[in-house]
Amino acid sequence: MIDYWKPEAEQGVLGAIMKLALEGDDGGVEDIVGQLSSGDFYHPDNAALFDAIVDCRAQGIPVDAVTLGSIQRDLPSGERVMVYAVTLTRDVPSTANAMTYARHVKDWSVLRQVINIGQQAAAQAVEGLPASSIIEAAHSTMADLRDLQGAGKAGYKRMADVIPVVLNTMDDTLNDRAPPKLSTGLVDLDKLIGHLRQKSMVVIAGRPGSGKTMLALQICQHVAVRGRGIALVVSLEMGEEELTVRAIASQGGIDLRRMEEVKCLDDDEWTRIGAASSQIKESDLFLIDTPGLTVAAIRAEARRLQRNHGLDVLMVDYVGLVASDSKAPNRAEAVGKISTALKNLAKELSVPVLVLAQLNRNPASRPDKKPRSSDLRDSGQIEQDADLVLLVHHDPESEAGQQGVTELILDKGRQAPTGSCLVQRQGQYARFVNFAGDRMPSNEEVEMGRTFASKFKGKRS
Template sequence: MNPIDLPSEEFSYSHEAECSVLGAVLSVGPDAYDAVNLTADMFFQPLHQTLWTELEKLVLAGKHVGVVELMESMRGADVNWGYVQGLKGSYLSIRAARGHAKIVRDYAQARALKAAARAVVEVAADESISIEQRVGQSVAALEGVIEEKAERDVLPVGDFAADFIDRLQAMADGDLVPARATGIPTLDRLLSGGLRDEQLVIVAARPSVGKSSFAQQLALSSARDGVPAAFFGMEMTSRELTNRTVANLGRVRLSGLKNGKLEGQEWDRVTEGVEGMRGLPLYLYDQPAMTLAEVASKARRVVRKHGVKLIVVDYLQLMKGSGARVDRRVELEEITRGSKQLAKQLGITVMLLSQLNREVEKRTNPRPVMSDLKECGAIEEDADVIMAMWTHQKGGEGEADIKGCAILKNRDGQTGEVALHFDGPYQRWSESTESLHAPKKAASQYGGGL
């Protein structure tokens, strides 16, 4: 057989197994429906798919389930009702139906694998997109098959008590750290300790407020605490990100690192910054216009290889979706939902940067609100934490900017605001004692860094 010639669907299902589970529900009703745990798309035969969909409607509506009720709900449909009546003869027992349901699921997964393989062959031959995009889309197609959801039963709350006590004791003993500190005390307090596994965190701001710099410092802080982190940049190159890292670690002017014009002891501090980077578990990757599939592929690799717990993606509006021709708003929704799923699957924090729309600049009060999130209402639904930043006060010569950071949404903690010092020349962030409600000095409202 040619490697890309895949078997036909002729032997990709079991007619007998499909008849058995349908017969079980027709004979027993809701108890059989609950026992087999199938969905209509797992059936191969179109008629079986239709029958299962209608049986499911009867069960969920609390109605009696039988051939007569099925005929009534499908009145007018072109169905061989003698065949449907005969399905009841396929029923043996609930136990047998469970085993036959597994056969139906296995065949469904096998068909999905074949479909994914065909998709991979097609994508591999599509030279209109880059090899990175082809690899990313291929991985995504296969992952959709292998990530089968484990069956879990509904359990009473008391069954979770033992695990709760063990987890609580582990946190009390220091064996389990529930959150990872950001290095900004008030931010950590609002976040109930810091960043958590399985979270999608959004950091949003207008251009040049400093969201990229702020997120990079959070990744740097994580790495310095011994918790591996990664920064995926679609706007800045790894060289630019390295400049910022050295500026932060060595307290060296970023402008001097860009043009090589360093003064006095700055060369010594460059050495200090470079030495600080050695062995630091911070991983940088830059590629413009990454797709969600490419981000997911790279994320899985750095998590598997380096144990990364925080991945910063800079930024949402530069990303691409699956490649399907859909409305941009729908595409961005696909990206945010996919990012949340990625965080849950890998057990990490995904920090996704995002732009705010221009409306925030038209208001007297520069504080962003949820409706300022650009182009994508799904952010509010999918994110666990949403932070929005603005420039409260532009610093004068030799003075730091005062930035505001508002937590607009927080599933595991409080909402609130924190004032931040941003020392732009050194790309360093720290908590400020300044009040975000104090009158501002006359200065440009926006600006101060990427």
């Protein structure tokens, strides 16, 4: 790798940290240390010294050459930590430019990674890998640089500065200038959760076959087709053709089994298929079915879509199949990091992210068989990260379950009280409809019942 680095910046920032510590400027030390990591330093000795500084602070020990030498005796080069620390502290001219040194170290760290990405792409091209695979790998890695480039930009602000934003939003709502609220398309579910909120992570969980994928896909379809919004479905389980067939069946009210028997379809069914296909073609409903995607890759695709077309809702099916790009010691910790990354992605994109999750077998042992948030499989971090936890409960052994009655349980809601609502499962059409008591609603009644569609007026910017 080409030696693109700035030794004077790395040594300067380390010397400045130690001089600020000697001067008792703990705030100045915190400002610098909070922006950097040992990975930002090119020279191993500088990276090791920075780690020793962080260790000192974590243990509440004052930072100076002697304490650093007690934390770590030698540097990777063999030089004594205390000797090197004394030299850097003595040679730094002033602490006034400490933040500039830190910015240079960060910039050169990013530059080295950009160069490394290009070198890796060149090596993969020599190996004969497909161009599409090389581009995707490079694109995903570049997405991770967002965190490096954005470091140091976060900070506190007075709540008073946020009040005008809140009041303006309320005024827009009062005067019908606010963008329409995102609806699920199911009346009772909208009443239960309020609406799909920006920056929220909505976990939709259930046992296999409960209908969680059907529900989430239907919500995305409603936003894109009925609401004229923009939805992205990331499916790590189903292929794009299966997802599209389900969307056509749901939109047109065609039996899924009949769609597999093409030669047996009658004229009315072909008409419905044509109408549903036209509606989907005119919508902004996007799909990704690439298996084994990491959160970084999902982020890169979502940001690209948002930049090119916009984005109103993102669906990830499901969290247990998202590939981990960390060296977590176990699966629970890996899934926990993935969950937190998806929560951060919702805030970054400022859209609701529907995260599908599996449940363990605990509900089967309960008398009512109803699931709880604590039944989420793989990691308890999923429940902690979620703004809403919606559990799909369908008991096929009960009389109501045999009639397709499904309970949607809101077991956690940051801005909505817990509760539940009933919906009618129409599995043959791959959809849920508003619950209408003891009778099964007809297709015409289903379409008439989708009253929230009228709230969407044009695409959101």
